[in-house]
Amino acid sequence: MxxxxxxxxxxxxxxxxxxxxxxxxxxxxxxxxxxxxxxxxxxxxxxxxxxxxxxxxxxxxxxxxxxxxxxxxxxxxxxxxxxxxxxxxxxxxxxxxxxxxxxxxxxxxxxxxxxxxxxxxxxxxxxxxxxxxxxxxxxxxxxxxxxxxxAAALPGVELDGTHVISSTEALAFAAVPRHLVVIGAGAVGLEMGSVWQRLGAEVTVVEYLDRVLPTADRDISKQALRLLKKQGMKFLLGSKIEGVERTGEGCRVAISGREPIIAEKVLVAIGRTxxxxxxxxxxxxxxxxxxxxxxxxxxxxxxxxxxxxxxxxxxxxxxxxxxxxxxxxxxxxxxxxxxxxNYQAVPSIVYTHPEMASVGRTEESLKEEGVPVKTGIFYFKANGRALALGDTEGLIKIIAHRDSDRILGVHIIGPQAGDLLAEAVVAMEFSASSEDLARAFHSHPTLSEVLKEAALNIDNAAIHG
Known part of the structure; x- marks a missing residue:
């Protein structure tokens, strides 16, 4: 050799x-x-x-x-x-x-x-x-x-690694930007936008589609938009980027049908290739x-x-x-x-605050296929542990087959959503029903009780709601 x-x-x-x-x-x-x-x-x-x-x-x-x-x-x-x-x-x-x-x-x-x-x-x-x-x-x-x-490139927008950037550069700013424009309201865009907004930047998220997290269950997407707006992030939905030009100390972001935005940094977060x-x-x-x-x-x-x-x-x-x-x-x-x-039980988490987590199908996709479903929703604001934490925003939504009661999807927005989802993933892995979740012990006081109450609420039987 x-x-x-x-x-x-x-x-x-x-x-x-x-x-x-x-x-x-x-x-x-x-x-x-x-x-x-x-x-x-x-x-x-x-x-x-x-x-x-x-x-x-x-x-x-x-x-x-x-x-x-x-x-x-x-x-x-x-x-x-x-x-x-x-x-x-x-x-x-x-x-x-x-x-x-x-x-x-x-x-x-x-x-x-x-x-x-x-x-x-x-x-x-x-x-x-x-x-x-x-x-x-x-x-x-x-x-x-x-x-x-x-990171996927946006046609007509050239990444320069300094002012027009990907998520890699957004992890290593030497200073908090005065104004950060985020192109794309998916997981990466919302996570990085929320980091810099909390640290003091003005953050504007521009999304081509009409909602944030377009693949999420619509109830979660609506809650996410409301809560992130409440925190100070700005959103331009249904907006198309026409181009990004360098100016003196930043960028001019041209948006179809809107006034251009002047930003110090532009983060392109439209997916990956x-x-x-x-x-x-x-x-x-x-x-x-x-x-x-x-x-x-x-x-x-x-x-x-x-x-x-x-x-x-x-x-x-x-x-x-x-x-x-x-x-x-x-x-x-x-x-x-x-x-x-099991590709039917792949969990997905968005690490904003509150977190968003999901597994399985959305209600919209199931209804589009004609699958008969029933849903149960319960809110963290009625949970004792959430109140003790001072973290009460959000909900858990469980979707089950109307006839078999088999769990088809679980969607969470709220405190520690990513960790709470693990129980739902195991439940779906073993083809559990909503009744299985509802009848299982959930320690008190814990956030997991919201999952139990959501399962109970599929049959309008939540104890605390």
């Missing part, structure tokens, strides 16, 4: 995000020889480095800052002059990221996973060419593409859909023999936990003959 060749692996994973690194570890647990190629200097992908984790660190820090300024006095706590040390806030965020990326590095060593730094190109002979400091050919029985996604360039996948005849996502079968096998794909790069819900579950299931299918993901 020449110096620029490595021995054969059972699996080579391209990408070390939440799909790739989890798949690599699971394959190693199954006794396989595994390698992972990552083009960035740290493991963890977008989620850990410039996505899920750093954004949640800033969301938590900004919320605490906002609470100290606005919500302590009602608890009998008088706080003196509050000031913002943005550099310290950013340093905390960076330390969390560093700790977790080091943790993945440790797990790779623990599981004897070979890590290669560089880009990967799939060859036609069961091999992968890795280009880092040097070129290296690696032989492997199977390849798993887990290269993730990148798959990262497939440079892989050699298309050149070998690999099939993608019209939007560029890699096509796979029920076992995550692509159109190329021995090449699999998971996570954002195959489309669907572009969520870290979905990628992780696909990674585990794909590897188990490949090496044990069985792997499964």
């Amino acid at each position: 020449s110096e620029n060749e490595k021995g054969q692996y059972d699996l080579l994973v391209i990408g070390s995000g939440p799909g790739g690194y989890v798949a690599a570890i699971r394959a190693a647990q199954l006794g396989k020889k595994v390698a992972c190629v990552e083009k960035h200097s740290t493991l963890g992908g977008v989620c850990l480095n410039v996505g899920c984790i750093p954004s949640k660190a800033l969301l938590e820090s900004s919320h605490k800052y906002h609470e100290c300024r606005t919500a302590m006095e009602v608890h009998g706590i008088r706080v003196g002059n509050i000031s913002l040390d943005l550099a310290a806030m950013m340093a905390r965020k960076d330390a969390i990221v560093k700790n977790l990326t080091a943790g993945i590095d440790f797990l790779f060593k623990k599981n004897r996973i070979d890590r290669f730094y560089g880009t990967a190109r799939i060859l036609d002979n069961k091999g992968v060419e890795i280009t880092g400091e040097n070129k290296l050919n690696v032989r492997t029985k199977a390849v798993l593409i887990a290269t993730g996604s990148k 798959p990262c497939t360039e440079g892989l050699g996948f298309k050149e070998l005849g690999g099939k993608t859909d019209r939007r560029g996502f890699i096509e796979v079968d029920s076992h995550w096998q692509t159109s190329l023999p021995g090449v699999y794909a998971i996570g954002d790069v195959i489309g669907g819900a572009m969520l870290a936990h979905k990628a992780s579950e696909e990674g585990v299931a794909c590897v188990e299918q490949l090496f044990t003959g069985y792997g499964h993901v």
